Amino acid sequence: MKLYCLSGHPTLPCNVLKFKSTTVMLDCGLDMTSTLNFLPLPLVQSPRLSNLPGWSLKDGNAFLDKTELIDLSTVDVILISNYHCMMALPYITEHTGFTGTVYATEPTVQIGRLLMEELVNFIERVPKAQSASLWKNKDIQRLLPSPLKDAVEVSTWRRCYTMQEVNSALSKIQLVGYSQKIELFGAVQVTPLSSGYALGSSNWIIQSHYEKVSYVSGSSLLTTHPQPMDQASLKNSDVLILTGLTQIPTANPDGMVGEFCSNLALTVRNGGNVLVPCYPSGVIYDLLECLYQYIDSAGLSSIPFYFISPVANSSLEFSQIFAEWLCHNKQTKVYLPEPPFPHAELIQTNKLKHYPSIHGDFSNDFRQPCVVFTGHPSLRFGDVVHFMELWGKSSLNTVIFTEPDFSYLEALAPYQPLAMKCIYCPIDTRLNFIQVSKLLKEVQPLHVVCPEQYTQPPPAQSHRMDLMIDCQPPAMSYRRAEVLALPFKRRYEKIEIMPELADSLVPMEIKPGVSLATVSAVLHTKDNKHVLQPPPRPAQPTGGKKRKRASDDIPDCKVLKPLLSGSIPVDQFVQTLEKHGFSDIKVEDTAKGHIVLLQEAETLIQIEEDSTHIICDNDEMLRVRLRDLVLKFLQKF
Amino acid sequence: MDPECSRLLPALCAVLADPRQPVADDTCLEKLLDWFTTVTAAGSSLLLLQENPCLVELLFRVLKSQDLSSRILSFSLRLAGIFAAQEDCFQYLQQGELLPMLFGEVGPLGGAAWTAPAVRSGWIQGLRTLAQHPSALRFLAACGAVDTIFSLQGDSSLFVASAAGQLLVHILDLAMRGPARGRCSPQACDWPACAQKIVCHIEDSLCSIATPQVTQALNVLTTVFGHCRGLWTQGLWVRLSPLVARLLEKDPVPASHSLVDLLLSVARSSVPSSDRGLWETLAQTLSHLSPTQAGPLALGILKLQDCPQALRTQAFGILLQPLACVLEAAAQAPGPPGLLGGAAGDPMTADTLLCSKSACVGLLCCALTHLGLLQPLPQRPSPWPQAPLLGAAVTVLRLCSGSVAPTSDVGGRLCAILVGCGRVQRAALDFLGALSQGAGPQESVTQVFSVLLEYLMSPESSSMVLKKAFQATLRWLLSSPKTPGCCDLDPRTQLFLRELLPVLQKRLCSPCWEVRDSGLEFLTQMTRHCGGQAGFRQALLASEVPELTKQLLQDPESYVRASAVTATGQLSSWALLAAPASPERPGAQQKSLLVELLHVLCADSEGFPRRAVMQVFTEWLRDGHADVAEDPERFVARVLQAASRDPDWEVRAQGLELALVFLGQLLGPRGSHCPCAVALPETAPPGTLAQALPEAAPPGTLAQALQVLCRVQLFEFAFRALFDCDRPVAQKSCDLLLFLRAKAAPCGSPQEAGDSPNVASVEATLQRWQAGEQGQPLGYLEPGAVMAVLRSIDLEGLRDTLAESSDHVEKSPQSLLQDMLAAVGVLGENEADCY
Numbered sequence A: 001m002k003l004y005c006l007s008g009h010p011t012l013p014c015n016v017l018k019f020k021s022t023t024v025m026l027d028c029g030l031d032m033t034s035t036l037n038f039l040p041l042p043l044v045q046s047p048r049l050s051n052l053p054g055w056s057l058k059d060g061n062a063f064l065d066k067t068e069l070i071d072l073s074t075v076d077v078i079l080i081s082n083y084h085c086m087m088a089l090p091y092i093t094e095h096t097g098f099t100g101t102v103y104a105t106e107p108t109v110q111i112g113r114l115l116m117e118e119l120v121n122f123i124e125r126v127p128k129a130q131s132a133s134l135w136k137n138k139d140i141q142r143l144l145p146s147p148l149k150d151a152v153e154v155s156t157w158r159r160c161y162t163m164q165e166v167n168s169a170l171s172k173i174q175l176v177g178y179s180q181k182i183e184l185f186g187a188v189q190v191t192p193l194s195s196g197y198a199l200g201s202s203n204w205i206i207q208s209h210y211e212k213v214s215y216v217s218g219s220s221l222l223t224t225h226p227q228p229m230d231q232a233s234l235k236n237s238d239v240l241i242l243t244g245l246t247q248i249p250t251a252n253p254d255g256m257v258g259e260f261c262s263n264l265a266l267t268v269r270n271g272g273n274v275l276v277p278c279y280p281s282g283v284i285y286d287l288l289e290c291l292y293q294y295i296d297s298a299g300l301s302s303i304p305f306y307f308i309s310p311v312a313n314s315s316l317e318f319s320q321i322f323a324e325w326l327c328h329n330k331q332t333k334v335y336l337p338e339p340p341f342p343h344a345e346l347i348q349t350n351k352l353k354h355y356p357s358i359h360g361d362f363s364n365d366f367r368q369p370c371v372v373f374t375g376h377p378s379l380r381f382g383d384v385v386h387f388m389e390l391w392g393k394s395s396l397n398t399v400i401f402t403e404p405d406f407s408y409l410e411a412l413a414p415y416q417p418l419a420m421k422c423i424y425c426p427i428d429t430r431l432n433f434i435q436v437s438k439l440l441k442e443v444q445p446l447h448v449v450c451p452e453q454y455t456q457p458p459p460a461q462s463h464r465m466d467l468m469i470d471c472q473p474p475a476m477s478y479r480r481a482e483v484l485a486l487p488f489k490r491r492y493e494k495i496e497i498m499p500e501l502a503d504s505l506v507p508m509e510i511k512p513g514v515s516l517a518t519v520s521a522v523l524h525t526k527d528n529k530h531v532l533q534p535p536p537r538p539a540q541p542t543g544g545k546k547r548k549r550a551s552d553d554i555p556d557c558k559v560l561k562p563l564l565s566g567s568i569p570v571d572q573f574v575q576t577l578e579k580h581g582f583s584d585i586k587v588e589d590t591a592k593g594h595i596v597l598l599q600e601a602e603t604l605i606q607i608e609e610d611s612t613h614i615i616c617d618n619d620e621m622l623r624v625r626l627r628d629l630v631l632k633f634l635q636k637f
Numbered sequence B: 001m002d003p004e005c006s007r008l009l010p011a012l013c014a015v016l017a018d019p020r021q022p023v024a025d026d027t028c029l030e031k032l033l034d035w036f037t038t039v040t041a042a043g044s045s046l047l048l049l050q051e052n053p054c055l056v057e058l059l060f061r062v063l064k065s066q067d068l069s070s071r072i073l074s075f076s077l078r079l080a081g082i083f084a085a086q087e088d089c090f091q092y093l094q095q096g097e098l099l100p101m102l103f104g105e106v107g108p109l110g111g112a113a114w115t116a117p118a119v120r121s122g123w124i125q126g127l128r129t130l131a132q133h134p135s136a137l138r139f140l141a142a143c144g145a146v147d148t149i150f151s152l153q154g155d156s157s158l159f160v161a162s163a164a165g166q167l168l169v170h171i172l173d174l175a176m177r178g179p180a181r182g183r184c185s186p187q188a189c190d191w192p193a194c195a196q197k198i199v200c201h202i203e204d205s206l207c208s209i210a211t212p213q214v215t216q217a218l219n220v221l222t223t224v225f226g227h228c229r230g231l232w233t234q235g236l237w238v239r240l241s242p243l244v245a246r247l248l249e250k251d252p253v254p255a256s257h258s259l260v261d262l263l264l265s266v267a268r269s270s271v272p273s274s275d276r277g278l279w280e281t282l283a284q285t286l287s288h289l290s291p292t293q294a295g296p297l298a299l300g301i302l303k304l305q306d307c308p309q310a311l312r313t314q315a316f317g318i319l320l321q322p323l324a325c326v327l328e329a330a331a332q333a334p335g336p337p338g339l340l341g342g343a344a345g346d347p348m349t350a351d352t353l354l355c356s357k358s359a360c361v362g363l364l365c366c367a368l369t370h371l372g373l374l375q376p377l378p379q380r381p382s383p384w385p386q387a388p389l390l391g392a393a394v395t396v397l398r399l400c401s402g403s404v405a406p407t408s409d410v411g412g413r414l415c416a417i418l419v420g421c422g423r424v425q426r427a428a429l430d431f432l433g434a435l436s437q438g439a440g441p442q443e444s445v446t447q448v449f450s451v452l453l454e455y456l457m458s459p460e461s462s463s464m465v466l467k468k469a470f471q472a473t474l475r476w477l478l479s480s481p482k483t484p485g486c487c488d489l490d491p492r493t494q495l496f497l498r499e500l501l502p503v504l505q506k507r508l509c510s511p512c513w514e515v516r517d518s519g520l521e522f523l524t525q526m527t528r529h530c531g532g533q534a535g536f537r538q539a540l541l542a543s544e545v546p547e548l549t550k551q552l553l554q555d556p557e558s559y560v561r562a563s564a565v566t567a568t569g570q571l572s573s574w575a576l577l578a579a580p581a582s583p584e585r586p587g588a589q590q591k592s593l594l595v596e597l598l599h600v601l602c603a604d605s606e607g608f609p610r611r612a613v614m615q616v617f618t619e620w621l622r623d624g625h626a627d628v629a630e631d632p633e634r635f636v637a638r639v640l641q642a643a644s645r646d647p648d649w650e651v652r653a654q655g656l657e658l659a660l661v662f663l664g665q666l667l668g669p670r671g672s673h674c675p676c677a678v679a680l681p682e683t684a685p686p687g688t689l690a691q692a693l694p695e696a697a698p699p700g701t702l703a704q705a706l707q708v709l710c711r712v713q714l715f716e717f718a719f720r721a722l723f724d725c726d727r728p729v730a731q732k733s734c735d736l737l738l739f740l741r742a743k744a745a746p747c748g749s750p751q752e753a754g755d756s757p758n759v760a761s762v763e764a765t766l767q768r769w770q771a772g773e774q775g776q777p778l779g780y781l782e783p784g785a786v787m788a789v790l791r792s793i794d795l796e797g798l799r800d801t802l803a804e805s806s807d808h809v810e811k812s813p814q815s816l817l818q819d820m821l822a823a824v825g826v827l828g829e830n831e832a833d834c835y
Helices: A033-037 A089-095 A106-124 A163-171 A253-269 A283-297 A312-321 A328-334 A343-348 A361-365 A384-391 A408-415 A433-443 A499-504 A570-579 A620-632 B003-017 B026-042 B045-051 B053-064 B070-084 B087-095 B098-103 B117-130 B134-143 B145-152 B158-176 B193-207 B211-227 B232-247 B256-268 B277-288 B291-303 B309-330 B347-355 B357-374 B386-401 B409-418 B422-435 B442-457 B463-479 B491-508 B513-530 B534-542 B545-554 B558-573 B588-603 B607-623 B626-630 B632-644 B649-667 B699-711 B714-722 B727-743 B750-754 B757-770 B783-792 B795-803 B813-823
Strands: A002-005 A015-019 A022-026 A077-079 A101-105 A173-176 A182-184 A188-194 A202-207 A212-217 A239-243 A274-277 A305-308 A352-355 A371-374 A398-401 A421-424 A447-451 A476-478 A482-485 A495-497 A508-511 A514-516 A522-526 A529-533 A585-589 A593-598 A603-608 A612-615
Touching: A015 A212, A015 A239, A022 A188, A033 A408, A077 A089, A077 A188, A089 A163, A101 A106, A101 A188, A106 A163, A106 A173, A106 A312, A163 A173, A239 A433, A253 A274, A253 A283, A253 A398, A253 A421, A253 B491, A253 B545, A274 A384, A283 A305, A283 A343, A305 A312, A312 A343, A312 A352, A343 A352, A352 A361, A371 A384, A398 A408, A408 A421, A476 A482, A495 A499, A570 A585, A570 A593, A570 A620, A603 A620, A612 A620, B003 B053, B003 B070, B003 B813, B026 B045, B026 B070, B026 B813, B045 B053, B045 B070, B045 B087, B053 B070, B053 B098, B070 B087, B070 B098, B070 B117, B087 B098, B087 B134, B098 B117, B098 B134, B117 B134, B117 B145, B117 B158, B134 B145, B134 B158, B134 B193, B145 B158, B145 B193, B158 B193, B158 B211, B193 B211, B193 B232, B211 B232, B211 B256, B232 B256, B232 B277, B256 B277, B256 B291, B277 B291, B277 B309, B291 B309, B291 B347, B291 B357, B309 B347, B309 B357, B309 B386, B309 B409, B347 B357, B347 B409, B357 B386, B357 B409, B357 B422, B386 B409, B386 B422, B386 B442, B422 B442, B422 B463, B442 B463, B442 B491, B463 B491, B463 B513, B491 B513, B491 B534, B491 B545, B513 B534, B513 B545, B513 B558, B534 B545, B545 B558, B545 B588, B558 B588, B558 B607, B588 B607, B588 B626, B588 B632, B607 B626, B607 B632, B607 B649, B626 B632, B632 B649, B632 B699, B632 B714, B649 B699, B649 B714, B649 B727, B699 B714, B699 B783, B714 B727, B714 B757, B727 B783, B727 B795, B757 B783
Parallel strands: A022 A077, A077 A101, A101 A173, A212 A239, A239 A447, A274 A371, A274 A398, A305 A352, A305 A371, A398 A421, A447 A476, A495 A529
Antiparallel strands: A002 A015, A002 A482, A015 A022, A182 A188, A188 A202, A202 A212, A508 A514, A522 A529, A585 A593, A593 A603, A603 A612
C-alpha cells in the first residue's frame, strides 16, 4: 500500500493511494497562493496600477501543484472531501488522460461549481491584451525581483481553466450520500462520512474486508451550519490520513467572530465602510448569521450589507435547499417551515442585498457607509480589487480579512500605501490540535499519516509544543513529492465457497471447537472476487502410476492421501509393538519427543510433535508394518 | 413561663408523645427548643419541671413508645439535655433514672431508632448541652457514653461525625477546666480519668495506620487548640507533639490537610509561648509536605503575628517556589537573582508543575492566590520581592497567552500546559492587580502595562479574563504615580491610556454583553477617579469612547444599559460627554442626556437601568451637576413623578434618597442648624435621622422651602411611600417625614390649618391609601395643610411598627404552642396565623 503525496499544502491536499490494485486520488486542491506574485486585475482601468514602473506584463494566474510522480491517467477514482479541495479538478480530468470517476456529495459539487464559476468569471471578464511566458525561463527568472525569483517550479504554473473545462470535469462526478457504500472493482469499498466543516463536506473510509484506511480532511467539531462530524465510523482504522487542520491554530473562531463584529461596528459607527474579502460560500453563512443577531444590538440596523459575486444569488439560495446536509437545528427549521439560514430574513428586510457585480443595479443602490462581502480573498481579482482602490485612501474604512488561505500582508502589498484600517480575523473552523488529540484518543487508529507541517510546531512559534500532533506511535509524516509505504501488511483475503462445494464438505472435529475438512476446488478470481468452485470431474486415469504434471487448464485431481492428526502415546505404542512381536525395545527421550529403538531389527522410530520418521535399512515390508502400527494411533480425514 | 403557655403545655406534650399524631415540622420543634433554652436560661429548670410535670412525663413516654418518629426522639434527647444542664435539675432527673434511660445503653442507643442520623445527632447534642458540671462528667463516665462518642466520630453522617468530635473537645475541656487544673503537666497521672481516656484515644488514633482515624484525631485536636484557652492545652501539646511529629516520617504524610489545620491552630494558640519546639515541627512539616500541601501551611505561618524569622523565610520560600520555577524555566538567559535570591527552583516543585496539567494549574493558582492574600497584610515578609514577583506574574500571563518563547525544555513544556488556561490567567491577573499597591522598577511597570494591554486586546481572552484584566488595569492606573507638582497622570501612564482607549472602544462593541459590561464598569471607575485630570480628559475626549458609551444606553442587555447609565452619568458629571468643538452650545449634549436618562427611567422595561438612573440623578443633585443646578425644582419634580410610579421598590427607595438630598439642600443637612448653612459648630453627632433630629429652621426660609416641596409634589411621593407595601420604602419615607417635621417644627401652630377642609380631605385620602387603595391623587397641597397632616400622623408609632420584623405579631411562644396544637387539630379553631 503506497501513498503518493502530490501537494505540499496541508489544507489543499492531493494524495494518491494505491490500495489493493486500485488507485484512488484523495482530493485535488488548488494552491493559489502564487497569484500573490501578480498584480491585481482591476475591473476598471486603474491608472495607479497601469503606471507602475517596469515588469508590467502579466501572465495567467492559476497554478497547479503537481509533479510527475505518478501517471495521473492510471487514477481510477477521485474522492473529494469538500468544495475547496476540488478546485484543481479540471486540470486533472481534462489534461492527464484521466478516465475514471469522481465521487463527491451534491452540495460539494454544486458549491464547488459556484466557486469555479466565480473564479473563471473573475479572470475572464478582464481579458489581458498581452501575456508573457518568457520570464519562466530559469535564466530570466533569476533576474526578477524577489519573491518571484525565488518561486519554485514556475513552469508548472498554469493558466486558469475555462468554463467548458469546468463543465466537462464536473460531468465526470458521481453524486454520493453520507454513509453510502461504493464498491470499487470489488476490491475496496469507499464511504463518505460527514466531516462537519462545510455543506456536504466529507471524510472518507476506504476499506477492504480486512483493512481500513480513513481519510480525514477538513473536519470541524464546532457547531456551525453543517451536519456534525461522524467520528464513530472512523474507529478501528489501520491507517488514518489526517489533513486539512485549521491554518490558524492559535485563533479561536469564537474570539475571531467577536473581533470581526466589534471592528465592523466601530468602523460603521464612525461613518466608514467595511470590506470583507471572502469566498461566496462557507464561513460567510455563519458571519451573516452572527451579524443577524448582532446588528440590532449594535444599532446597525440601518446599515446596508452588500454581497457581490457572480454566484451570490445561487450561493445564498443553494444554502437554503440543502436541508439534509445541515445541522440538526437548521434541519428542524425546514419542517416549521422556515428558511434554515436567517440571511433569508436579512434579504427580505432589505438589510442584505446581493449583486452579480459592481456594474448594473449595484451602482444605483450603493449607499455608504456600508459593509461589502466580495471576492476574491487574494485581492488579485474579482470585485474586491475595485473596492480596495475605492476605499483604500480613507482611514475611516476597514478591510477585515476572515479567510485564512492568504497572507493578508502579501495580499495588501500592491495596494500600499494604504490609509484604510486592516484587521485580520481569520476564521477557520477546522480541527485544532487539542481537538485532534481528543479525536485520535477516541478513534485510536493503528497508524496516523499526516503532512510534515503537523509534526512540528509552526516555524514562527517554535516553542509552542502544543501546536503539533502528539500521538503514539508517532505520526508518519509526508512532504510534497514523497511516496510513503504505509506501514501495514495485508494478511488475509476473503474467499467464497460455492454452495454445492460447501455441501460436499464433511468437517471433522479434531478438538473441541475446531473442525477440519479438506477441500479440493478450483479458485476462480474475477473482479477482485475470489470464489472456490467444485473441481471438474476427474479426467480418466491415463494409466500408470506415474505422476502427471499439473497442466494449466485442468487442475491436478489426483486422489489425495488422507491427512492425519493426533498424537502417539509412547507407552501404548511400545505395548502394541511388543504385541506384534517386536522385542528388545528401547525408548529414549529427546528434546523434541521420543526415539523408539528396535535394536533387533536395527530400526529407529522418531516420534516428534509434528512428524514421525521410521528409519530402517531397505526393509520396505518392515517399514509398512511399522507405519500401519503408527497409523492406528492417528485419526485420518 | 406565662400561665397561658403552662396551660397549653400538657396538651402539646401529649401530642408530641403520641405516635399517631403527626407533629408539625422540624422548624416548630427547633423553635420549641429555642424557647426552652430561653426559659431555662432565665430561671430554674428544676422549678420548671416541678411546675410542669408533663415535661418529665413526656420524656418517660417517649422512652416507652415503640414507634415514635425519630424527630420526636431526637427532640426529646435535646430537651432532656437542656434541662439537665443545671446541676440541681440534673440530680432531679437522675433520681428518676431518666438520664441513663435516655443516654445510656438501655436507651435509643441500642434500639432500632439509632439507625436514624437525627437520633444520633440528637443524642450528641443532648449530651453536649448537658455536659456543664462535674456531675455530668461522672454520669458520662458511668454510662460509657465516651466510648459511643469515639465510635460516632466515624459515623456515616458527616453532621454526626463532626458533632461527635466537637463533643469530645467539650468534654475534655470540661474535665480539664476544674479549678486545680491550671498546671500544664503532661503527666497522665494528674489528669482526670475522663480526660485521660479521651487523650489516650487520640493518641491511639494518631498512631493508627488508617488515615480516617488519624484525620479524626487531628480534627479533634484542631478544635481543642482553636477553642480551649486553658493552660492545660500546653501540657496536651507537649504530650502529643511527638506523635504528631511522627506522622511526618510517613510517606506520604497521612491526612496532610488536617495536619496543616492542626499545626496552624496550635501556632495561633497560647502554646508557642511555652513550647519553642513547635516552630521546629512547623519547619519540618514545611519540608516534608508536597508543594501543593505545604502552600496553605506556609500562608498560615506568614499570617502569624510573631514567629521566628527563619521559619517565615522558609514559608515564604515555599510560596515563592512555583513562581521561581516559572521564572527560571522561562528565562532566556541567566539573569539577575530571581525570587529566591539566585537559588535554583526546587526540583520537587518543578516536577509537580510538569507532571500534569491539573497539578500545574492547581499549584500555580494556589501560589498566586496565597501571595495575593499576603500582599496587603502588615506582617507580610520583608523585604517584599516586588520586582521579581511582578516579573513572575507577567511571565505566567505571557506563558498563558503563548506570547513568550522559552528556550528551555521545561519552559516549553510549561508553555504547552499553560497556554490558553483561563483559571491561571484569572489568578495571575488578580495577583497582578494586588501587586499594584507596591511600586516597582520602571521596566517592570512597563511590562505590566504591556501584558495588560496584550490581554485586553487579545481576541482569545474570555469574558471573565477580560473582566479581571480590566480590574487589574484600573488598579495599576489608579496607583500610578502622579507627576510631581501637578496632580496629573505621568507621561508613561498617559501613553498607556492612549493605547488603551481604542481597545476599550472595541470592547464596548463586543458581541458578548459581559465584555461590554466590564468595559463600561472600567470606564465608570476610571472616570470617577481620574475625571479631573487633564491627561485623562484629553485622551478620553479625543476618543470615541464617550459617544459609544452613550449609544450603549440602547443596548439590548439590561445589565449593560444599567452600566451605560452609570458610566454616562459619571462622564457627564465631569463634563466629558460634550464635544469640546461646540463652544457656542455649551451643555447642549448634556441636556439631551438628562432627557435620555429620564426616558430610561420612564420607559425601560427592566429594573437595573432604572435603578442606575436614580442613583445617577441622586449623585447629580448632590454634586450640583450643571443641568440640575439650572432648575433643580423642575428636575426633582420630574424624577419624583417618574419614580413614584415605578414598580421596582428599589427605584422608589432611591427616589426617597433623592428627596432627602433635596430636603437637605433646602433645609440644611441632617444635624445642621440652619438651611442657610451659617457656620455654626455641629452639636449633634452624625447618625440616623431618628437619632439625630435636626434643629428647627428659621420660619421665613422654611415657608419658602415648604412651598418648593409642595410644588415638586414631594409630599405626595413621600406619603404614598409611607404606605408602600415594601417595608424598606415605608421606613425610609417615615424617616424622611420625621426629619422634615423636626425641621419645620416652629412653622405655624397646630391650630392654624388643622381644621381646614383641605386637611380633612388629605387625611381621608391617606387613610384610604393605608387601606391599600392608592388610586386617588392628593392634588396640590398647601404647606400649612401638609404640616398639619404631618403633625397628626403618628410617625413615631409607625416607625416602631415598621422596625418590628414582619412576623413579630406571631412570634410569641404562646402562638408557637397554639400553632403546633392547631396543626394536629387539638385546638378547636385556628386562631393564630401560622407564618
